[in-house]
Amino acid sequence: MRIIVCENYESLSKKAAQIVGSQIILKPNSILGLATGSTPVGMYKNLIKMYEEGLIDFAKVKTFNLDEYYKLPVDNIQSYHYFMDENFFNHVNIPRENIHIPDGLASDIENECISYDESINNSGGIDIQVLGIGNNAHIGFNEPTINFNKGTHVVTLDESTREANARFFNSLDEVPTKAVTMGIGSIFKSKKILLLASGKNKAKAIYDTVHGQVTPQVPSSILLLHHDVIMILDKEASSLLNEDDYESVNDYEKVK
Template identity: 65%
Template sequence: MRILVCKNYEEMSKKAAQMILSQVTLKPNSVLGLATGSTPMGMYKELVSMYKNKVIDFSEVTTFNLDEYYQLPITNDQSYHYFMHENLFNHINVKKENIHVPNGMVKDIEAECSRYDNFIKESGGIDIQVLGIGHNAHIGFNEPTINFERGTHLVDLKESTIEANARFFDKIEDVPRKAITMGTGSIFKARKIMLLACGEGKAEAIYNTVYGKVIPEVPASILQFHNDIVLILDEEAASKLNPEDYKIV
C-alpha cells in the first residue's frame, strides 16, 4: 500500500487526475472504475481541464461507476447517473455507449447486479478503480456488516451514511434508504485501486483502513490485501498516520 499525502484538497485532486492521465496515456482503451460524492469532484474538474487543453483523450475509454441509489430516477439531480454527466461525462469525449452506471430503477435487482458484474468481466476488468471512503470506512456503498460481499448487490444504507448524504437533498426524508453497489469483491478485482480522502473527518477511517484488522465492520480494511493500491490524502485525512508510512508529494 502506497500512501501519498498532499498539502490540501486541490493538490490531492491534481495528483489523482495525473494518475488517471498516466493510465489513459499508457492504455487509451482503459477501463476506469469511477466514484461519486464530493471527494472526487476536484479530480473530475482537473480531468475536464486536461481534456479541454487536449492533454487527454477519452474516446476509447470505458467507465463503470461504483454505485447508484435504488429507485431514484436518473433525471433526479441527486442520482449518480446525473452527477457523473454533470461533473464529467458531458464535458469530455467519452462515448455514450461506453458509460456504465448501475440501474437502480429495474424491478429485477438480482438480474441487474449479475448483468453489471458480467459486463465488467466482458470488458476485460477494471484497470484503475477510484474510491472515496465514508466516515465509517465504507467503500462504494459497502457498509460495515458481518461479511464482505463478493459482487454487485442491493444494500440497506446505514443511518450515518444517510445523514452524511442528507446535505445533498432538501430534507433527510428524501435520501434513498437503499443503493446498488459493487461489492468489495468486485472492487478488489480492479488491477489498481486509488482511494481519495480529505478532511479531518476521514482521519479515523483512514487510520483503521491502514492499521486496523481486516474485518467487514471496517469495509475499506480489505484493501490492505490488494497488491496495487495507492491512497492519496490531504494532510488532515492523514493526520493520524505515522509520518514514516507515507510520502509527502
C-alpha cells in the same frame, strides 16, 4: 499500499487526475471505475482540463461507476447518473455507449446486479478503480457488516451514511435508504485501486484502514490485501497517521 499525503484538497485532486490521466495515456482503451461524492469532483475538473488542453483523449475509454441509489430516477438531481453527467461525462468525449452505471430502477434488480458484474468482466476488468471512503470506512456503498459481499448487490444504507449524504438533499427524509453497489469482490478484482480522502472527518476511517485488522466491520481494510493500492490524502485526512506511513508531496502544485 502506497500512501501519498498532499498539502490540501487542490493538490490531492491534481495528483489523482495525473494518475488517472497517465493510465489513459499509457492505455487509451482503459476501463475506469469511477466514484461519486464530493471528494472526486476536483479530480474530474482536472481531468476535464487535461482533455480540453489536448493532453488526454477519452474516445476509447469505458467506465463503470461504483453505485447508484435504489429506486431514484436518473433525472433526479441527486442521482449518480445526473452527478456524473454534470461533473464529468458532459465535458469529455467518452462515447455514451461506453458509460455504465448501475440501474437502480431495474425491474429485476438481482439480474441487473449479475449483468453489471458480467459487463465488467466481459470488458476485460477495471484497470483503475477510483474510490472515496465513508466516515464509517465504507467503500462504494459497502457498509460495515458481518461479512464481505462479493458481487454487485442492493445494500441498506447505514443511518450515518444517510446523514452524511443529507447535505445534498433538502432533508434526511429525502435520502434513499438503499443503493445498488459494486461488492467488495467486484472492487477487489480491479488491477489498480486509487482511494481519495479529504477532511478530518475521514481521519479515523483512514487510520483504521491502514492500522486495523482486515474485517468487514471496516470495509476499506480489505484494501490491505490488494496488490496495487494508492491512497491519496490531504493533511487533515492523514492527521492520525505517523510520518513513516506516507510520503509527502507538499510541493506537488509546483509540478507541471
